[in-house]
Amino acid sequence: MEIYREFASVYDLMQYDIDYPLWINQLDSIAKKHMTNPRSILELACGTGTISVGLSQKGYLCEALDISEDMLTIAQSKAYDCGAKIKFYHQDMANFSTKKKYDMVCCMCDGMNYQHDIDTLSKVMQQINLHLNEEGVVVFDLSSKYKLKEIIGNNTFAETFESEAYIWENEYDETLNLLNFSLTIFKDEGNGYERYEEFHTQRAYEIEDVLTVINPFFEVLDIVDGDSFKQKHEQSQRICFILKKKTEVQITEAK
Structure with a gap:
């Protein structure tokens, strides 16, 4: 995928x-x-x-x-x-x-x-x-x-490494018990950083x-x-x- x-x-x-x-x-x-x-x-x-x-x-x-x-x-x-x-x-x-x-x-x-x-x-x-x-x-x-709703849900995390960085933005849907998040990734491709974005969903059970x-x-x-x-x-x-x-x-x- x-x-x-x-x-x-x-x-x-x-x-x-x-x-x-x-x-x-x-x-x-x-x-x-x-x-x-x-x-x-x-x-x-x-x-x-x-x-x-x-x-x-x-x-x-x-x-x-x-x-x-x-x-x-x-x-x-x-x-x-x-x-x-x-x-x-x-x-x-x-x-x-x-x-x-x-x-x-x-x-x-x-x-x-x-x-x-x-x-x-x-x-x-x-x-x-x-x-x-x-x-x-x-x-x-x-x-x-508890983790998806209280720790991760509706919070944003970011971190940088030697040649990569990411921004992780989260939104928790209490009605559906779904954590929807976007992951923005920055990668050093040799001639500057490229930006990529992915969207994920996890279910809390x-x-x-x-x-x-x-x-x-x-x-x-x-x-x-x-x-x-x-x-x-x-x-x-x-x-x-x-x-x-x-x-x-x-x-x-x-x-």
């Missing part, structure tokens, strides 16, 4: 405050805690591939997908530089299909917030279920409603709403603070869901 083209080039710079080593170690621990000899992992909305590369370096057979070709280009380069053998798919997580099954499916750092309605979120859960081995584990996070789409497919193992992986609280800015596939669920693949 065009909205991710220039975002891809500054994505890692904007994520500097995320503790990726902690996330990677926690995903590894969750997989080993709830499965015997977990081997394969699929990451949805993988972005620039930091998590998939980290899990691959821990010995997992990793595959990953993203809707943005530009994100995947960076992810492939990152995997190559690290010697990580990862297969990447250019697919939308709302209707993805790799025709394989995995021990774990994960989606970190707001991928689910880009699913703007309950029906689409339910389709994602159905596709995850189809791609999960028996008793497989699912881990995904959401930026919380209540935990209870997410549970309604989880329940047909998965057992909830835990719901934790998605930044620390400790107990969630009212001001948690990220909520992480840890789930296990229900063995009795029989779902046919969506057309």
Whole structure:
């Protein structure tokens, strides 16, 4: 999608405050805690591939997908530089299909917030279920409603780096629970700075709403603070869901 083209080039710079080593170690621990000899992992909305590369370096057979070709280009380069053998798919997580099954499916750092309605979120859960081995584990996070409404909503952020800068303007729609934001990116192209603009929308979900789409497919193992992986609280800015596939669920693949 065009909205991710220039975002891809500054994505890692904007994520500097995320503790990726902690996330990677926690995903590894969750997989080993709830499965015997977990081997394969699929990451949805993988972005620039930091998590998939980290899990691959821990010995997992990793595959990953993203809707943005530009994100995947960076992810492939990152995997190559690290010697990580990862297969990447250019697919939308709302209707993805790799025709394989995995021990774990994960989606970190707001991928689910880009699913703007309950029906689409339910389709994602159905596709995850189809791609999960028996008793497989699912881990995904959401930026919380508290974060999107109170921290980000109706605020503007700006930051400069060595050869890039951005202005991030946000507007929160309380009726629809949607965060609409414009991202203006300035990049040094060698003969001066070029200006690019993208528009994004994220949905804020209540935990209870997410549970309604989880329940047909998965057992909830835990719901934790998605930044620390400790107990969630009212001001948690990220909520992480840890789930296990229900063995009795029989779902046919969506057309």
